[in-house]
Amino acid sequence: MAEKIKKTRPELLRQRRQLAMFQRFLPTLVLKKQQIQSEILKVRVERLKLDKLMAEKISHSDDWAALFSESLPGPVTRLVKVKSIQRGIRNVAGIKLPVVSGVEYEVSDFSRLSTPPWVDAGLEFLKELMELRERVKILHEQEVLLQKELRKVTQRVNLFEKVMIPQAKENTRLIRIALAEEQTAAVGRSKIAKGKSAS
Numbered sequence: 001m002a003e004k005i006k007k008t009r010p011e012l013l014r015q016r017r018q019l020a021m022f023q024r025f026l027p028t029l030v031l032k033k034q035q036i037q038s039e040i041l042k043v044r045v046e047r048l049k050l051d052k053l054m055a056e057k058i059s060h061s062d063d064w065a066a067l068f069s070e071s072l073p074g075p076v077t078r079l080v081k082v083k084s085i086q087r088g089i090r091n092v093a094g095i096k097l098p099v100v101s102g103v104e105y106e107v108s109d110f111s112r113l114s115t116p117p118w119v120d121a122g123l124e125f126l127k128e129l130m131e132l133r134e135r136v137k138i139l140h141e142q143e144v145l146l147q148k149e150l151r152k153v154t155q156r157v158n159l160f161e162k163v164m165i166p167q168a169k170e171n172t173r174l175i176r177i178a179l180a181e182e183q184t185a186a187v188g189r190s191k192i193a194k195g196k197s198a199s
Contacts, residue, residue: 029160097142107123
């Protein structure tokens with residue numbers, strides 16, 4: 001149920017100010033919505049690019065990937081792991097998005113004399129794959145944050161477009177009609193009063 005409005009000149013002024021404010025804020029919200037949508041597309045494209053790059057790296061390594069299962073003792077994959085991820089922040093339309101600024105690895109000690117020569121290249125390959133994986137994870141986080149903010153902004157845009165602005169316009173119209181009727185009635189009363197005083 002709509003709120004009851006007073007049909008007075010101060011209320012008319014208040015409704016006009018609200019309408020002007022809503023109409024001033026709406027373009028900003030629409031622009032923010034467009035920026036977020038554009039950023040979501042960029043993030044998706046970047047994530048697809050990194051997924052494709054990972055797939056290419058893995059397919060190019062098929063010839064020597066079987067060596068990873070060799071016992072050195074134990075698989076070569078146990079020799080390297082992600083120690084830490086340095087994160088930064090990127091601001092898009094007022095939203096703080098995480099970014100990977102660097103990845104630090106922990107490489108276990110191993111004897112270079114007792115291991116095959118391909119182990120160093122294998123470790124570098126694993127590091128590249130791990131970094132790509134971390135970057136894809138961060139891009140996924142970015143997309144989740146952007147989608148969440150897009151929902152909020154879309155709700156606000158819809159609220160302004162479909163509820164607040166039409167309601168303020170309708171309230172202004174109703175108040176103007178009521179004030180016009182009141183003025184007409186006042187003119188009628190004054191004519192009647194004038195007619196009575198003249199007779």
